[in-house]
Structures are given as C-alpha cells and as structure tokens.
Amino acid sequence: MLYLDYAATTPPYEEVVETVAEVMKQHYGNPSSIHRLGMQAEKLVQGSKEIVAGALGVRADEIICTSCGTESNNLAIKSAAYSYRNRGDHLITTVIEHPSVLEVFRQLEQEGFRVTYLPVDNKGIVKLDELKEAVCDETTLVSIMYVNNEVGSIQPIREIGRILTDYPKIIFHVDAVQAIAKLPFRPKEWRVDLCSGSAHKFRGPKGVGFLYRRDGIQLKPQLAGGGQEYGVRSGTENVPLIVGMAKALRLSMEDMEAKTEHRYRIRRRIVQGIAAIPELAITGSELEVEAAPHIVHFSFSGMRAEVVVHALEQRNIYVSTKSACSSGESDPSLVMLAMGCSREQAASGLRISFSEEHTEEDADQLITALRHVVNELAPMLNVPSARRGKRR
Template structure:
C-alpha cells in the first residue's frame, strides 16, 4: 500500500502518537487550575508554544491555539472584519481559496461587507496587478492562501506582503495549512499579519492547529467563555494534542531542506510520467519552484476522476480527486474553472500528494501502475469524449 493523499491528511509520526498518549495518561490537569496538576499541564502548554514559535521564528505570545485550520481561518477573517469594520468594509481574497475561507467571506457579504474575489491566471497564480487595482481606502483585509490545496500552486505571498506594507490599514492573512512543515515559512519575512496552520497536515494529530497573530494586532474573538489564549479563543486547551502538534512541527522542520529537495525529486519523477502520457494534462506552472514540492495535479479529460482513484486503490495506491461526482454528470472543479479550463478538463482532476519518506523506487512503481491503468481506461475515455 502506498498512501499518496498527504494533502488531505497525514499519518502521525509514531513519536507524536506516543507523546499524545503519555500526556493523556500523566498530565491530565486543566492548565487553568492552580494546583500541581494544573501547573504541570500549563508548563507543557507553554513549552509547546515555544517550539511552534521557534519553528516560525516568531514570539510564543504570537501563537493562538485553535482546533485546526478551519477555526484559524474563521478567527482570522471574521475576527479582523468585525474588529475593524469601523474603518472600512472592503475585503479581498482569491477565487481559489479553501472553503473555510470562501464560506467565511460569503457570510460576511451577507452582513454588508463588500468582497473582491481575485481571479488567477492559467497556472493558478493570483495576478499582482489585479490585487493592486482592487485595494481602496475601504480595504481592511487581504486573505490569500500560500499553497493551493488542490493543485499545489505557490502564491506570491512575499510580493503581496511587500505591496501591503504601503497600506498599514490593510491586514494580511495567509492560509498556510498546505505549506507549514512543507516549505520554509517565516511570517515576518513574508509581511504577514495572520497565518493559519493545522497539525494533521504535517503529521500531527487531527483536531488541533494554531493561528499566528502579529503582536499588537487586534481581532475580535469568535469563541467567548473562559478567556483562554489571552481572551482570543476560550475553551479548555487540549494539552495532549497541542503537545503532539508541537512535536510534529519540530520533526517536520528539523531537516526541511533535505525533505524539500527529495520531494522535488519525486515530484519530477511523477510529472515526467504524466507528460509522457498523451491522455494526461498537467496542471499548474511549468516552473518547479512555483509549485509545492509535495503535490502533483493533473487531468484525464473524458474520464471520471473517481474511476481512476478506485482503479489505483485496487492495486494499493491511494490518490484523491478534487472533482468527485455525486451523480453521473461530471462536476467541474471551482479551482480549475477559475484557471480557465473547460468543463471536461475541470471535471477530471486528480491529485497526488506524498511524503519525503517515500523512495524513488516506490514512486516509480506508482508511475508505472498509473500508465498501465490509463491504457486500460483509454477506450472508455475516448467514448466519453465522443471520439471515433
């Protein structure tokens, strides 16, 4: 079995599982309690924040613990909009954001905020000139993801940050769920004010994440109650998962340069195999450094994505489809549609995402099996396309 769906979730490190179990057994106190068990739990909590902050080269006080990427995105976006609506009601995001971002903006639109959804070019990149034109005196927030979760395009976050430096009233949020632990991420160097992360994307436990919030930046809490996380996120902290998240992030970033290099090597192996097969169409940029090292996305026009997914699953290879169909009619991907692809191509997307732990031999075996399967499915694809 070869799991190739790391962009969806990742298997936790064995050491992380052991740490979570140990903390659950031995350090079950409430971090807010004044007795010894509470103090021990709080000490673990603070240590975890230190580790996370060190990985991002930020201050521990700038880390807000959450339940994951969705909560972090909602806290950043809604918290900014509500806190600063007195100085403007215009928000900017892109057309290819994760649903936890897009749905948050759509809710804010219903409440009277005006939202600009930036288009992307055919490689999936936000066009800087469009962003510059969209900014006005009412703009209070720009939210652009770092790595697109569907097809792996890296967005020009540093360039956007540099532009927004000239607009001190505009707050910059980045959904970094697909880049933390996969790429080098330094919020200060990128010019970012708010940055979201989720532990299960970098081999940590599910149900925990964090939001980087630049010191001094005010946002309105979305959960109120006990006042934890300096009042920004009430609720008793899940110490075992938080400790597991910190351990996973430290492990993911310890040898990051080598991991990135190896994953780009594996990515090149996959992309060459896809380019060799005429039935496939590679998605994104042709420049490797503009694409995330752990994601390859391609289309098989005329073929339902889930057919390929299940055919590979039968042979022990697990990839994903971001255009899954709930009926006989192909449902086009919103991301690929935004990139200008026609319905046929936008309905046949397939995503391969992987770990640096895999070998060239393992990935070569996957590429060969993919080629074998496409030969088996070609007649069906031609019939679907109406070819004679």
Template structure:
C-alpha cells in the same frame, strides 16, 4: 499499500502518537487550574508555544491554539472583519481558496461586507498587480493562500506582504495549511499579519491547529467563555494535541531543505511519467519553483476522476480528486474552472501527494500502475459520448 493522499492528511509520526498518549495519561490537569497538575499542564502548553514560535521565528505570545485550519482561518477572517469594520467594509480574497476561507467570506458578504475575488492565471496564480488594482480606501483585509491545496501552485505571498506592509490599515491573512512544515515560512519576515495552520497536514494529530496573530492586531473572538488563549479562543486547551502538534512541527522542519529536495525528486519522476502519457495533462506552472514539492495535479479529460481513483485503489494505491473537504461533491473543480479549464477537464482532475519518506521507487511504482490503469480505461469525450478505443 502506497498512500499518496498526504495533502488530505498525513500519518502521524510515531513519536507524536507516543507523546500524545503520554500527555493524556500523565498530564491530564486543566491548564487553567491553579494547583500543581494544572500548572504542569500549563507549562506544557507554554513550551509548545515556544517550540512553534522558534520554528516560525515569531513570538510565542503571537500564537493562538485552535482546533485546526478551518477554525484558524475563520477566526482570522471574521475576527478581523468584525474588529476593524469601523475602518471599512471591503475584503479581498482569491478564486481558488479552500472552502473554509471561501465560506467565511460568503458569510461576511451576506452580513453587508463587500468582497472582491481576485482571478488567477492559467497556472493558478494571482498577481500583485491585480491585488494593487483591487485595494481601496475601504479595504481592511486581504486573504491569499500560500499553497493551493488542490493543484499545488505557490502564491507570491512574500511579494504581496511586502507591498501591503506600507498599508497598515490593511491586514494580510494567509491560509498556510499546505505550506507549514513543508516549505520555509517566517510570517513576520514575509509581511503576514495572520496565518492559519493545521497539525494533521505535517504528521501531527487531527483536531489541533494554530493561528499566528502579529503583535498589536486585535480580533473579535468567535467563541465566548473563559478567555483562554489571550482571550481570543475560549475553551480548555487540548494539552495532548497541542504538545503533539509542536513536536510534529519540530520534526517536520528539522531537515527541511533535504526533505524538500527528496520531495522534488519524487515530483520530477511522476511529472515526467505523466508527460509521457498523451491522455493526461499536468496542471499548474512549468516552473518547478512555483509548485509545491509535495503535491502534483493532473487531468484525464473525458474520464471521471473517481474511476481512476478507485482503479488505483484496487492496486493498493491511494490518491484523490479534489480537496478532501469537497471531493465527495460531484461537481467540476472551482479551482480548475478559475484557471480557465472547460467543464470536462475541470471534472477530471487527480491529485497525488507524498512525504519525504516516499522513495523514488515509490514514484516509479505509481507511474507504472497509473500507466496500466490508463491503458485499461476508455475516456468519454464530448464528441463521442459512447467512448472510443484508442
């Protein structure tokens, strides 16, 4: 089996699986309890906060533990919008955000907020100039993802953060679910005020995530209750998953630069292979530094992308079409449409994603199997609905 759908989820480190199981068995106390078992559990939570804070170069007290990326982004976006509505009601995001971000803004718009959606160019990037033109005196929040989860374009986060630093009434949220653990990310240094992350994207457990909240920022809590997580996220902390998440992030970033080089080498092989197949078309920027090292996206115009996914699955290779959160929806990709693709191309996207553990031989195997699948399939074009053999 060759699993190449790591942008959807990653297999956890064996050390993380062991750690989560050990904590479940030995440290089952409620971290809010005042007895020894509770205090031991709270120490583990505090230590996990310190580990993650060290990796991100932020204060441990600036981290809020959540159930994952969706909750983190909703808390950041809605929590900031509700808390600072007295300053203004204008929000800015982009046309290529993850569904958890897009849906949060749609809900806020229905509640009376004004939302500006920034377009992207044909490589999938927003520009600082577009953002600058969109900001008004009423703007209270800007949300731009770090790495697009579908086609891997890295957004100019640091550039945007530097510009927004001079506008202290405008908060900057970044959905970094596809970036944390894969690329260097230091939110405080990049001008980020709020940043979402999810453990299962960097070989941690599902159901755990965190939100970085810069010191001094206030959020309206979305969950009322016992006041855990500095009053920002009520509910008993999931100690085993929190500890597992911290361990996974530490492991994922121990040899980050070397891992990035290995991933880029894998990407180069796959990209060259796809360029050699005239039926296929790479998406994103031609500049490697603009693209995530762990992800590659391409289109097969005229071919239903699910057909390719299942054909490769029969050969023991697992890839995906769109984001895992929307891949079951039989519609053209909103990300590709936003990049200017026509509906046919936007319906034919395929995503390949890997980890540092994948070898160059894995990359060559994928290219070889993909080539055989492409040779066996006959695409349907708009000019010839019945298809035509090449």
C-alpha cells in the same frame, strides 16, 4: 499500500503518537487550574507554543491554539473583518481559496461586506497588478493562501507582503496549512499579520491547529467562555494534541531543506511519468518555484476523477481529487475552472501528494499503475488520444 494523499492528511509520527498517549496519561490537569497538575499542563502548552513560534520566527504569545486549520481560518477572517469594520468593509481574497476561506467570505458578504475575489492565471497564481488595483481606502483585510491545497500553486506571499507594506491599516492573513514544514515561511519578515496552520498536515494529530496573530492585531472572539488563549479562543486547551502538534512540527522542520529537495526530486519523476502518458495532462506551472514540492495535479479529460481514484485503490494506491473537504462532491473543480480549464478537464482532476519518505520506486509504481488504469479506461472514452492529452 502506497498512500499518496498527504495533502488531505498525513500519518502521524510514531513518536507523536507515543507523546500524545503519555501526556493523556500523565498530564491530564486543566491548564487553567491553579494547582500543581494544572500548572504542569499549562507549562506543557506554553512550551509547545514556544516550539511552534520558533519554527515561524515569531513570539510564543503570538500563537493561539485552535482545533484545526478551518477554525484558524474562520477565526482570523471573521475576527479581523468584525474588529476593523470601523475602518471599512472591503475585503480581498482569491477565487481558489480553501472552502474554509471562501465560505467565510460568502457569509461576510451576506452581512454587508464587499469582497473582491482575485482571479488567477492558467498556473493558478494571482497577478500582483490586479491585487494593487483591487486595494482601496475601504480595504481592511487581504486573505491569500500560500500553497493551493488542490493544484499546489505557490502564491507570491512575500511580494504581496511588500505591496501591503504601503497600506499599514490592511490586515494580511495567509492560509499556510499546505506550506508549513514544506516551504520557507517567515510571517513576521514577510509582513503577514495572521497565518493558519494545521497539525495533521505535517504528521501531527488531527483536531489541533494554530493561528499566528502578530502582536497588536485585535481579534474579536468567536466563542464566548472562559477567555482562554489570550481571550481570543475560549475553551479548555487540548494539552495532549497541542504537545503532539509541537513535536510533529519540530520533527518536520528538521533538515527541511533536504526534505524539500527530496520531495521535488520525487515530484519531478512523477511529472515526467505522467507527461509520457498521452491521455493525461499536468495542471498548472511546470516551474518548480511556482509549484509546491509535495503536490502533483493532473487531469484525464473525459474521465470522471473518482473512477480513476477507485481504479488505483483497487491496486492499493491512494490518491484524491479535490480538497478532502469537498472531494465527495461531483461538481467540476472550481480551482481548475478558475485556471481556464474546460469543465471536462475540471471534472477529471486528480491530486498526488506525498512526503520525504516516499522513494523514486514509489513514483515508478504509481506511474506503472496509471498506465494500466489509462489503458483500461481510455477505450471507454472513444476520443482520439491527441485530444485527450492536450496539455494545459
């Protein structure tokens, strides 16, 4: 089996599975209990936060544990919008955010907030001048993802932070789910106030994530209850998964520079292989500084993406179309449409995502399978290959 859908979810480290099982067996106390078992559990939670905080260069008391990246995004955006509404009701995001961000902003619009959705260029990247133009006296929140979960475009988060330095009253949120443990990220140094992470994207367990909240940022709780997580996120902490998340992040961050270089090497080989198949076209930027190391996106214009996914699955190779949260939908990719792709291209987008454990032989196996699949499917299109393979 060749699993190439790491942007959807990653197989957990064996050490993480063992750690989660051990904590479930040995440390089942409630972290809020005052007896010894509760205090042991609380100590594990705090130690895990210190590991997560250390990876980001922030303080442990700035880490809020959540159930996933979606909850972290919802908590950050809704809480900030509500908490600072007395300053203004204008919010800024982009047209290519993850559904857990876009749908939140659409909900906020229904509640009377004004939202500016920044467009992107044909590489899937926002233009800094357009961000500057969008900011006004009523702007209270800017939310922009670091790495796009579908096409892998990297947003200029550090530069955006520099721009927002001139606007100290604006809260800056970053969905860093696809970037953490893949690319350098120092939220405090980059003027990021809030950032979201999800454990299962860096080989941790599903069902746990975190939100970094810079000290001093007020967040209105979205859950009423016992006041856990500094009163921001009520609910008994999931100790085993929190510990598993911390362990996975620590393991993922080891030799991260070397791992990133290896991912780019695999990415380069896949891109070159896809570029040699006339019917296929790479999506987005060809510059590695603008493309995530673990994602390759391409289109097979005229062919439904799910047809290719299942054709590769028959060869025991697993890839995906859009984000896992929306891959079951048959509509064209909104991200690709925003990048200027035709509806035909946007209905045929495919995502390859991988890890540092993949090899050049894996890349070659994928390309060989793609060639066979294209040769089988292309005659169904009855379109000259010169048209099918037009590069974006």
